[in-house]
Amino acid sequence: MAKERLPIVFENDALIIVNKPAGLLSIPDRYYGHLPSAKQMLKDRFEEIFVVHRLDKDTSGLIIFAKDAETHKELSLQFEEHNVTKEYLAVVDGQVNSEDGSILEPISFNKQKQAVELKKSGKNSITHFEVLERFQDYSYLKLNIETGRMHQIRVHLKSIGHPLMVDAKYGYRDAFFLSEIKRKKYHLQKYEEERPLLRRHPLHCFRLVFTHKKETIDINIFDQLPKDIKAILNQLRKHNPVRDTF
Numbered sequence: 001m002a003k004e005r006l007p008i009v010f011e012n013d014a015l016i017i018v019n020k021p022a023g024l025l026s027i028p029d030r031y032y033g034h035l036p037s038a039k040q041m042l043k044d045r046f047e048e049i050f051v052v053h054r055l056d057k058d059t060s061g062l063i064i065f066a067k068d069a070e071t072h073k074e075l076s077l078q079f080e081e082h083n084v085t086k087e088y089l090a091v092v093d094g095q096v097n098s099e100d101g102s103i104l105e106p107i108s109f110n111k112q113k114q115a116v117e118l119k120k121s122g123k124n125s126i127t128h129f130e131v132l133e134r135f136q137d138y139s140y141l142k143l144n145i146e147t148g149r150m151h152q153i154r155v156h157l158k159s160i161g162h163p164l165m166v167d168a169k170y171g172y173r174d175a176f177f178l179s180e181i182k183r184k185k186y187h188l189q190k191y192e193e194e195r196p197l198l199r200r201h202p203l204h205c206f207r208l209v210f211t212h213k214k215e216t217i218d219i220n221i222f223d224q225l226p227k228d229i230k231a232i233l234n235q236l237r238k239h240n241p242v243r244d245t246f
Helices: 036-043 068-078 153-161 229-238
Strands: 007-012 015-018 060-066 084-095 098-104 107-110 115-117 125-136 138-145 203-211 215-220
Touching: 007 125, 007 215, 015 036, 015 203, 036 060, 068 203, 084 153, 084 229, 098 153, 107 153, 125 153, 138 153, 138 229
Parallel strands: 060 203
Antiparallel strands: 007 015, 015 060, 084 138, 084 203, 098 125, 107 115, 125 138, 203 215
């Protein structure tokens, strides 16, 4: 994987923050160790790298890696105690009616289904959301998670009836095609096969706020939206605007 595909957005003597592209593992896969990962790419450049937290393979955005054990312990504790601000951007199915809200549902991992689900005996999980933009059939959200459970955002969005636009496990589709919103005007030649506009979760971690040695570090890449999510939003604005109800 090319070096430029793992941009470092912040670095000091103790830690590194990268903007992970979608499709790249955060850490090496236990069964397919040959697949590239953000950790391995950093290990090729630095002697020691410690994983502080992770993102799903198909989720893009900010990840922190520590350069030493002491920093790793300090930052990991902040994540465990929910003292880190973690903000995401997402495109979801349907129009979310309220301007903002919170999802307070405990979740648990179901080994049989290999998926996360709502469960009263599960771990306490809190997701806050705010609508940034509405379309006829979709919504663009900003999310702030107080907890950081596995698949938390994905299963919480499903629980309110607005799963991610693309999410084979918790949503309605494994890819999004332009023809879904450009139905009457979209035509292909007989020999052509439509290519999807999006094949991954439209979920991007754009902001992290934490402390290191009593100093606040606030990393915000809101203006660096991935090209695929930016393209989806442009097409929704063009072909799926909210209809005039008057």
